[in-house]
Amino acid sequence: MAPATPVVFIHGLWIHSSSWQPWQELFAANGYLPSAPGWPGDSDSVASTRAHSDAVAGIGIDDITSSYREHIRTLPAKPIVIGHSFGGLIAQKLLDSGHAAAAVAIDPGQIKGVKPVPLSQIRSALPVLSRPANKKKAVALTEKQFAYGFGNQLSRTESDALYRRVTIPGPGRVLFEGTSANFTKNSPAAVDVRNNERGPLLLIAGTNDHTVPEVVVRAAHKLYQHSHAVTDLAVLPGKGHSLVFDSGWREVADRTLAWLRSQNL
Incomplete structure (x- = not known):
């Protein structure tokens, strides 16, 4: 047996790695070997991460990417990487650098070169970007901010429950790095979109996402069209930014598994 x-x-x-637990169970049941390490400074639990939020202050995109490269080195084979939001940006970087066999980027943070900046995306980022000092701090969302940026397609009851269960303070630096990517020569959000040697990539967009709107994901997909490597796009109607950990997560997971099978992965 292989x-x-x-x-x-x-x-x-703003999301703890424990949010991936249902996905890990599903993928294990389908014959994969799943893992979901947190970002540098994250603790094992939501409560502990909240209590020690200073540990994530100042963490940037390169720090996060390096930590996942270190984790990958401990694995028995080159993995498939599946990332959500800024995790989707990290997944693309790992695929580009040859550390992953394939990647799925779900509502991914925008890579350098993506130009659309919808108003809903600006509003979702304001809790961090409105204060320049946040670049060196850990920043937490309020329930109201989470409901707009993540839970806008959910009932307020479900949104608030998710907020209590999976949210953690996050490093403001990554958002500053992401939004300034097109004005920064050596941006950590840069990916070689012309790389012909990388593995397959699936980009997934939710039509009702406020934080990473569909137009942003489509723009990223267009950038990759100069590469001969597989780059697919899936658009999921009615999905907001919480799509990987809200009550509709299974639809997204099943779509991901089906694509992996289509690539013989």
Whole structure:
């Protein structure tokens, strides 16, 4: 019997890695070897991360990417990486650098070269970007901010429950790095979109996402069209930014598994 293929799940800004637990169970049941390490400074639990939020202050995109490269070196084979939001940006960087066999980027943070900046995206980022000092701090969302940026397609009851269960303070620096990417020569948000040697990539967009709107994901997909490597796009109607950990997560996970099978992965 062939060894199980490792799958590394990468969470996004403001979300704890435990949010991937249902995905890990599903992927294990489908013959994969899943893991979901947190970002540098994250603790094992939501409560502990909240209590020690200073540990994530000042962490940037390169720091996060390096930590996942270190984790990948401990695995028995090159993994599939699946990332959400800023985790989707990290997944693309790991694929580009040859550390992953394939990647799925779900509502991914925008890579350098993506130009659309919808108003809803600006509003979602304001809790961090409105204060320049936040670049060196850990920043937490309020329930109201989470409901707009993540839970806008959910009932307020479900949104508030998710807020209590999976949210953590996040490093403001990654958002400053992401939003300034097109004005920074050596931006950590840069990916070689012309790389012909990388593995397959699936980009997933939710039509009702406020934080990473569909137009942003489509723009990223367009940038990759100069590469001969597989780059697919899936658009999921009615999905907001919480799509990987809200009550509709299974639809997204099943779509991801189906694509992996289509790529013989």
